[in-house]
Amino acid sequence: MDKKYRFSHKHILGLEDLSSADIDFILNTADSFKEISSRPIKKVPTLRGKTVIHLFFEPSTRTRLSFEIAAKRMSADTFNIAASTSSAQKGETLVDTARNLTAMNPDIIVIRHSSSGSPRLLANHIKASVINAGDGAHEHPSQGLLDLMTVKEQKGRISGLKIAIIGDIAHSRVAHSDIIGFSKMGAEVRVSGPATMLPPGIDKLGARVCRTREEAVEDADVVMALRIQKERQTDPLFPTLREYAACFGISKKVLKSAGPDAMVMHPGPINRGVEMDPDVADGRRSVILEQVTNGVAIRMALLYLIMGQDGNE
Numbered sequence: 001m002d003k004k005y006r007f008s009h010k011h012i013l014g015l016e017d018l019s020s021a022d023i024d025f026i027l028n029t030a031d032s033f034k035e036i037s038s039r040p041i042k043k044v045p046t047l048r049g050k051t052v053i054h055l056f057f058e059p060s061t062r063t064r065l066s067f068e069i070a071a072k073r074m075s076a077d078t079f080n081i082a083a084s085t086s087s088a089q090k091g092e093t094l095v096d097t098a099r100n101l102t103a104m105n106p107d108i109i110v111i112r113h114s115s116s117g118s119p120r121l122l123a124n125h126i127k128a129s130v131i132n133a134g135d136g137a138h139e140h141p142s143q144g145l146l147d148l149m150t151v152k153e154q155k156g157r158i159s160g161l162k163i164a165i166i167g168d169i170a171h172s173r174v175a176h177s178d179i180i181g182f183s184k185m186g187a188e189v190r191v192s193g194p195a196t197m198l199p200p201g202i203d204k205l206g207a208r209v210c211r212t213r214e215e216a217v218e219d220a221d222v223v224m225a226l227r228i229q230k231e232r233q234t235d236p237l238f239p240t241l242r243e244y245a246a247c248f249g250i251s252k253k254v255l256k257s258a259g260p261d262a263m264v265m266h267p268g269p270i271n272r273g274v275e276m277d278p279d280v281a282d283g284r285r286s287v288i289l290e291q292v293t294n295g296v297a298i299r300m301a302l303l304y305l306i307m308g309q310d311g312n313e
């Protein structure tokens with residue numbers, strides 16, 4: 001790492017905005033924070049006096065909870081707003097909501113929204129730092145980072161690895177962040193899925209499009225399945241779930257052609273028996289719960305770094 005390097009991002013809106021040095025620095029910072037979560041007293045004073053608002057306009061279990069746990073473990077004050085209980089239900093615009101939140105002087109707003117670009121819109125209208133917790137089909141940067149951390153932890157490196165991402169690439173913000181992140185860190189990314197779920201131009205992000213699941217998985221070091229994003233599809237994009245599972249599901253048989261130490265990932269939530277067989281999801285190659293554990297460390301690192309690293313800027 002260059003001695004002059006300094007993390008200088010106020011917002012985390014997408015991995016598209018981060019350099020490989022930024023990503024490396026975030027992964028190393030997260031690694032140093034991970035140990036806090038295994039202490040008997042899981043709390044450090046780093047963000048004492050800081051206010052973090054979680055503004056979630058879409059459902060979430062892992063992301064919302066791990067951001068909240070991360071902020072609380074760093075002693076920040078946290079507040080949650082869900083779409084169903086916010087004034088968005090009464091027609092308030094996102095910008096008006098942002099201006100009203102700013103009037104209460106928060107330090108960080110973590111936002112999940114169905115519209116791509118809404119975290120950037122928010123960042124342009126408020127004083128606080130903004131973290132994108134998933135915007136439409138655009139990006140899910142903290143998920144991309146926790147996936148990178150999990151691979152680096154398990155394999156000791158990212159550069160040179162073969163990463164197969166299978167499923168609904170078109171509607172998956174995780175796929176977009178992972179393709180950008182893994183490519184920037186020197187991995188070879190392959191994608192496969194039904195033709196209706198492969199967006200044109202995905203190769204420009206750094207992924208090789210494979211005709212079949214088998215071509216993507218061949219010799220892969222990492223096999224990641226994605227959830228079918230029904231909430232972002234207007235018409236059915238494949239005939240039946242049974243056919244999807246037969247052509248794009250990850251089974252033990254499919255994994256036979258992967259590398260001997262291939263690990264299996266899924267961002268969750270999993271549709272068992274569709275994207276992945278239960279014996280694969282729960283099997284020895286699976287690191288799905290390690291991904292969740294690392295999510296807390298990555299989110300602690302992001303909160304810490306965007307606050308200027310001493311929590312006082």
Ligand code: CP
Binds near residue numbers: 061268
């Ligand atoms: N991986 C992920 O974003 O999960 P949640 O929707 O539960 O947050």
